[in-house]
Amino acid sequence: MAFKIGLLGLGTVGTGTAEILLNPAGRNALLGEVEIHRVGVRSLDKPRAIALPPEIVTTDVEGIIEDPEVDIVVELIGGIEPARSLILKAIASGKHVVTANKAVIARHGDEIYTAANKAGVYILLEAAVGGGIPILQPLKQSLGANRIQRITGIINGTTNYILTQMKEAGRDFADVLAEAQQLGYAEADPTADVDGFDAADKISILASLAFGDRIRYEDIEREGIRQINTTDITYADRLGFAIKLLAIAQKDSHTRNSLQVRVGPTLVPYKHPLASVNGVYNAIFVEGDPLGEVMFYGPGAGKGATASAVVADILNIVALLKSIDTSKGVHPLYGCFHQDYATVTPIEELETKFYARFLCGDRPGVLGHLGTCFGNNGVSLESLVQIGFQGDRAEVVVVTHDVREGNFHRAIDAIHQFESVDDIKVASILRVF
Incomplete structure (x- = not known):
């Protein structure tokens, strides 16, 4: 037959x-x-x-x-x-x-x-x-005896190629995107890839299989890579990080009946296996009990x-x-x-580390104001370092400990209220894995 x-x-x-x-x-x-x-x-x-x-x-x-x-x-x-x-x-x-x-x-x-x-x-x-990477059936079968705690994926080859080229060749986003389009790695309209829609589609499927509930697509926090520049890639490298577009789904550590699901550019420490996934390749890192950690790696498209x-x-x-x-x-x-839908933790309640880069005017008290605003809003700093100058402005990089997203953004709002908005400008904000 x-x-x-x-x-x-x-x-x-x-x-x-x-x-x-x-x-x-x-x-x-x-x-x-x-x-x-x-x-x-x-x-x-x-x-x-x-x-x-x-x-x-x-x-x-x-x-x-x-x-x-x-x-x-x-x-x-x-x-x-x-x-x-x-x-x-x-x-x-x-x-x-x-x-x-x-x-x-x-x-x-x-x-x-x-x-x-x-x-x-x-x-x-x-x-x-994940293209040719076997991940969906392994989640349902081979890993079925595990309680999955977190899935972290580099699941869009276009953005991974762009970020890899920006780091290795020191080139701007727009130039690398144009090259990716010429090579066929990016579509003529790259919106689905570079703005995170494609990765959000994929993490919703992975999260549904891993955690047993359906995911409302609109509940996924999504951010793309258009704002990433070579300056932040360079500073991230100095701090021991690679910047990757990560899709993450995990159990909320405070409310076990809730999930955190998000897509966004993230600083990944070089010691983590995902930091070495480059070019158009994809990888999905699964953490579960009792297995521990396992990573699925391979060509994500083609x-x-x-x-x-x-x-x-x-x-x-x-x-x-x-x-x-x-x-x-x-x-x-x-x-x-x-049949049920997962409860997704509101983004302001999510806990993570942050990297932030500021351009500060050359005035007394500016750095003190940064530290005070963070401290008053419950944001603990791992480091606050002046790393150079852009023209007459000092460049300051801050890395936080794990903080609530809402607290972090309240601190940023308070920083903006310093005597003159020209005294401190936020150049970039990225999450840290």
Whole structure:
């Protein structure tokens, strides 16, 4: 019996997926039982990097979903619509679904999984987070005996490439972004990557699997890397840190029923394994009990890496269909059954360390004012150092101990109230991991 695939999308990942399915020799034996039945594309006239029988290629994607011979729909179109509607129609037609679409799952996963559970079909999405890095199924299976305490990820290759190049070559953000676009690492519109939307989609999925509750996308604190400059990268290096765009989900240490979920540029100490993850690579660092710490590392995007994860999901579904009576419902290790939403700690209650750089006027009492404002608002300082000058202004770098975010920002507001706003300017603020 051949298991028939309806492939929606023949872009980079779709082509990579088709190449694997058409060349099963030397791979898992189950691939010999998988057949590409139909392929949906936007245009029949577009040149393709792969030769497919013309009779299986069509622009009628809904016809693929309605085809009774199709067992598994592989959605590689991307974006919210029409992907969401097509996935829901596939579920309603009794099809199992494999997708690499983090955005549609992060924002409509409750609707999709509720429908899938009711229909008794599988929705697998290993390729949606970390490209070819196996992380979603390990969280559900291999690490299932652990109480996960925190997940920290470098899960956007574009921003990691930009920050790496800024550090290694001393180049400005705009220059490196333009280069990343020329190399194909960044889209023409880089908003999803550099403003943190892509990483927020991915951490919402990881947090949901790790902690067993759904995450409201709008609850995720999100900040991108546009404001990062070479000055802060240089000073961070002197202090023993690399700047990375981190996505973090963790149990709140004060309220165990609450989660902290955020995305933002963060100073990572060089002694931490994530500090050495460079270029377009991704890494996910998991802390749990009783395991301790484990890191998953590899290519976070690209045709081969992402297609590898897509085909792995296809194989998992085929194995399940061959060995389990699907009339009894979805296998609990491959489904998503939690219904409740996590309580996410308000950002002002989050506790973390901060790095802040100030430009201070050459007047008596300025540095004392900084220390007083921090102390009066419950912010304990690890260091306060004058590190140089920009023109006639002293550059001062402050690193705090763990503090409540609300206290820190109240201290910043108080600093701004010094006699003249020109006396102290905040040049940058970053969290410290």
